[in-house]
Amino acid sequence: MIKAGIIGSTGYAGQQLAWFLYKHPNVNVEFYASHNYADIAYNDIYNNYYSYIEDKCVNMETAISKLSEIDVLFIAMPHGKSFKITEKALSLGVKVIDLGADFRLKSKEEYQQWYGLKHESVNLLSKAVYGLTELNREAIKKCNLLANPGCYPTATILALTPLLKNNLIDITSIIVDAKSGVSGAGRSANIGSLFTECNESIKAYAVSSHRHTPEIEQELSNASSLGDVKICFTPHLVPMNRGILSTCYSSLKKEITAEELISLYKDFYKDDYFVKILDGLPETRWVKGSNLCHIGIKVDTRTNRVIVISAIDNLIKGAAGQAVQNMNIMFGLDETTSLDIIAMAP
Incomplete structure (x- = not known):
């Protein structure tokens, strides 16, 4: 044990x-x-x-x-x-x-x-090994100090890495609009996360200054062969307990269909149990309570932009679930051990 x-x-x-x-x-x-x-x-x-x-x-x-x-x-x-x-x-x-x-x-x-x-x-x-499991699995197997990723970075990096690895987007064009449930603010008393302060409202916060920005840029730069990646990142607080929805926009460098991108993503993550590439669009309710990341992809041919949307549970795939997934790998166990849970509906 x-x-x-x-x-x-x-x-x-x-x-x-x-x-x-x-x-x-x-x-x-x-x-x-x-x-x-x-x-x-x-x-x-x-x-x-x-x-x-x-x-x-x-x-x-x-x-x-x-x-x-x-x-x-x-x-x-x-x-x-x-x-x-x-x-x-x-x-x-x-x-x-x-x-x-x-x-x-x-x-x-x-x-x-x-x-x-x-x-x-x-x-x-x-x-320290950056513990985004799907991208650093081999290094995680051998590490003694693991830096578990933040919740916004997990959703965003998983959404954008296949595009960068395949040199499909302009690395200066990335905009990330992300939304999180209130549990992301932690359990300590805070006026901004009181029920009456955040219920029936949505707000942007830490605009152009969120601390997850350099973490996202660091890992996206590692995925790109074209140099340092800079993003425009805006997080929002929404009145729900759990969940992150990260909507990522970027300009395509060549013509490609959504169907081709979905196929590319499915191949990229074919060995990753917890990443599911959808034919439709993700919602936080379908990953809540699970270690899953759902990703959907659309192409706006009018503006030549690709929109990648990912959804995770911020406390599980964005925190504790990913930590246990990494522990499983570090100790030579099946990485799904204790984590193979489907989101409960409704």
């Missing part, structure tokens, strides 16, 4: 991790660490675990003392909080899967620019 620990276990992503790991046939969770809920039983925090997860949450000091007892550490904390605990875990031979942003960007300068903090573990940046 794989022995796991979760730091940040009571946030939304941490809770979703607990859900998947509880039902995982190859994993035992040795501790659930929480800053705000230490010494409180997990099923008293989330009553859906009543009689299932009765362990009491531990504080950070206790979690650190237990690192030598585990094989893999999941960290689901805000940026800037993972440096010391990651270094400690790696020194003890523990694999680390960080769901935060501290190891996603390869440039310490970009990290400081976008997150407003000095990077305290620069020596680990070259060792």
Whole structure:
């Protein structure tokens, strides 16, 4: 059995991790660490675990003392909080899967620019593997430090990579209009995510300044053979609990039909169980509660633009589900283990 620990276990992503790991046939969770809920039983925090997860949450000091007892550490904390605990875990031979942003960007300068903090573990940046499973599977198999992607980047990079790999679009023309459910803002108290503040409304936020922008550009640039990719990225908050819909626009470099692109995408992702290329258009309700990414493609012949739309559950494929998918690969398991779940309707 794989022995796991979760730091940040009571946030939304941490809770979703607990859900998947509880039902995982190859994993035992040795501790659930929480800053705000230490010494409180997990099923008293989330009553859906009543009689299932009765362990009491531990504080950070206790979690650190237990690192030598585990094989893999999941960290689901805000940026800037993972440096010391990651270094400690790696020194003890523990694999680390960080769901935060501290190891996603390869440039310490970009990290400081976008997150407003000095990077305290620069020596680990070259060792961290960006964990977008479908694109980095071979590197993930051998890594000890995995940077789990952000939710907007997961949906957007999966949507655009086949176009860039095949040199089909003008890399200066990419516009991304993305929408997220309120759980993407986290569980902490915030006026902007209160029910009466966001219900019956939709709003753009962090326009031209969202911290996921350099992460998306970094990985899209890796996919392109034509140089650095810059995007225009605008996220929106919509009044639903879960889900991301990323609508990606770009100019085509040659004439190609939607049917040809759908065929190209299906071939590109033919070995990727969780990416489904649709003949129609995706909706968040059809991926909610699953580790799936649905992608739809349209061509606007009038403007010579391609529109690629992808949908994921931000807490699963955009966070905890992808983290478990990566853990499965890191430990030589079938990557669908514990994750083969169809979205529930309605």
